[in-house]
Amino acid sequence: MNLENFLIMRHELVLTIVTLILLIAELSISDKSKHKIIPIAIGLFTINLIIGFLPTISGSLFGGMYQTTALQVTMKNILNLGVLVVLFQSVKWLKEEENKIKISEFFLILFSTLIGMQFMISSGSFLMLYLGLELATIPMAALVAYDRLRTKSAEAGVKLILSAALSSAVLLFGISLIYGTTGSTYFNIVGSVFTSNSLQTLAFIFFFSGMAFKISLVPFHLWTADVYEGAPINVTSYLSVISKGASAFILLIVLFTVFKNIVEIWQNLLYVIAVSTMTIGNLFAIRQQNMKRFLAFSSIAQAGFILLGLMGANITGMTSVVYFVFVYIFSNLGAFGVVSVIYYQTSKENMDDYNGLYHTNPKLSLIMMLSLFSLAGIPPVAGFFGKFFLFTAAAASGYYWLVFIAVLNATISLYYYLLVVKAMFINKNDTPIAYFKTDTPAKISLIICVIGVFIVGFMSIFYQYFQSIGFGI
């Protein structure tokens, strides 16, 4: 393999090498000093992140099985950055006594799923897409069941693997119909011959349903809340941010390249799903008391907003989706970071426990407030621009009613995000969570999130860059 090929595939290759190094390191480190694997893993992953930012080369390898452009490279870098934040947040949790014997497994499995997502984003054929998706989902069940002695965690793992198996079956059925009717699994060939006849439309619907499971769009969202609640917090944040972001990216690419011939059909389909996803996600989020469930439903609603950008089906749409996911990673990881810091300090994760948090831990409360504002889309922070661009993209394609519904939903979401803020700042509590010092890695991760939430919003360079690499139909 020459250097150019290496540069094209560098994300996946480096990450695979990192995973293998960790596998060997795990064998050579004695049981007592297993925690040493944490700095090694994070260090190696940082190197991987930096290599990802090397100058981009577009190209396709292995006869079109694998393809990459500046767009895909950017998507992978965004995911890598998010994963680094997740890693920082999980350090304290991994150091706990009960996790001592399985620290390296966490990294191994997490990196494997990331490899799967990156291959998925770079796939040039449905075969690669499917394999990448499986690699990103099946080991994930093990991560979700990481606290296997806690019944809820084990149950969540089983739920995830069962729903993942079902959705894979649906997806695979769609792919087989696509292969059967077009005679190829390669994106460029399928894209050029795909028509809107009934069988191929059905194939697309099956394919889309399979993907919708992974992004947890309504009505395929039923697994989300239970799995998010049962999984360890850091796994939940990985699942709801990185995994969802990757699936949104690949859906974006596939819809814009392979299914460009039937754009009217999928726009109509997405219309219904976007409305139901936003509305149902929001309505359920209002009723949640558990912070993890709360964030789970809010992330369902956020996925509905992403669909708006997809429906734009133009370059603004693509840019806004990438931009939104970029912002969403920072804001949601900020919120999850605070939840996880508090949980591992005090084992509390209900909204009532947050009452009066501002008086004892002002910094954490402020970060939480910023993240929630960004999720809600309140002007000074990045989230506002994210939602704004999504709405612009949809409006540009003439979906005024949809944008109206979306704005309504954004208002509803503002209400329940503010509930948390109210709990922290206004509600009185006789026994608030006492003051504590946040551990350094988590601090770093929160600082990254805050910077992200501010900088990305104020610097137009990101949006312009995404626009320069994006494309429309």
Next chain:
Amino acid sequence: MFSTILFYILSVILVFSSLMVIFSRKPINSVLFLIVSFFAISGHYILLNAQFLAVVNIIVYAGAIMVLFLFTVMLLNLNKETEPKKSALVKIIAVITGCLLAVTLVGSLKGIDNAPVQDFSDNSIGLIKNLGKTLFTDFLVPFELTSVLFLASIVGTLMIGKKE
């Protein structure tokens, strides 16, 4: 001619046993019918001149995976009584959705007319030599990716099964 008859016989067996997998009351019968359906699929592979796939299908699915299924069924001793009861409403909804799906599937078959037909005149593709060549040239990346998938799954399984 002979292979056409064989095709229909195998297909009938396949469809029948697959239906029985779902309709059997006892889990053990479901498992056994599933094994029968694997054999029917292997028969189809042989008709397509893909003996290697046929045999591997039997070794892996019938020989190894289904034995584990059988283990589970035998050890849990599942039977009719342990099956959870479903409410009538759920049953009706399930029937309606199933019928709708069937209608959609059948209805969409009319789209087949203008779909391109694949040429399978070169029927030596299933032979192990050709299969190996294709696997290690055109499908090298998926092949290697599968090995990463297996590695990750093994790590995950071991982690869940690990003693404290």
Next chain:
Amino acid sequence: MMISLLVAMYSTYFERKFAAWFQDRLGPNRAGPFGLMQPLADGLKLLFKEEFMPNTANRFLFIMGPMLAMFVALLTSAVIPWGSFIVIEGKEYSLQVADVNIGILYIVAVTSVGVYGIMLGGWASNNKYSLLGAIRAASQMISYELAMGLAILAIVMMSGSLSLSDMVAQQKGINWNIWYQPVGFLIFIICALAECNRAPFDLPECETELVGGFHTEYSSMKLGFFLFSEYINMFISSAIISALYFGGFHFPFEDSLGLSQNWLAIVGALVFFIKISFFGFVFMWIRWTLPRFRYDQLMRLGWTWLIPLAIFNILITAVVLMLHN
């Protein structure tokens, strides 16, 4: 097939004779000269014995079990090349029923299906000893199948073919695979013992722990089927060992004897049977000399010794082959 049955029948006889020999006894000697009619008498006895079926058993599966075990055991003989071809009136007749191009995989597949006979029989008896025996048998067979497959893989790499007749053809004369694959041979014979549930791996029917193992509840000819299939399996494994590692029907100096093709084929087939008998003898020898393993020892041997060893064997074979080309 008839041959397999006959051989299986008489291997019961020889088993007992050898056992007697090893234990310094006479063995069966009443029926016919040297007790040669003993297997027939045994068979008749089994046939005429009372049929007994536990009333809690699943009737269909209870009958299916032994039938399946027997059927599968007989299926394997189809792809074994018993000898080279015979020329009759200018036409060549191969002494192999079916020369499938994936012969060796076919055997692996069929043996892997053989587990079902035992499992179904054990489960359908509705008896905890039977179930335990069946589960032991199944997990043992699956575990050892892996190592066996890996051992075979080394041979496949050397011959570049999956067809048994090709493999045998390459071992002409004394160019036997045993000289190249001694480790593979050892792994294979251990696995073959385990696959046949023979001592020292006969945990599934270990009398001291499990009464009679998976066939506790069986009687009459159904029990006969189970026992028979075990002997047939033994016979087939000996045949495969001879074919894979000891040149099948080839024997040293076969070309310099100046025999015609037909005579060569017949002598070859005889030689093959001698080889098979030898390994049959080895199987019995092992059974009557070695004590039984404990179950955890058995699993540890399979997973932590044989499989890594087999993989190592494959690696070395690959390296040597690469350097050789």
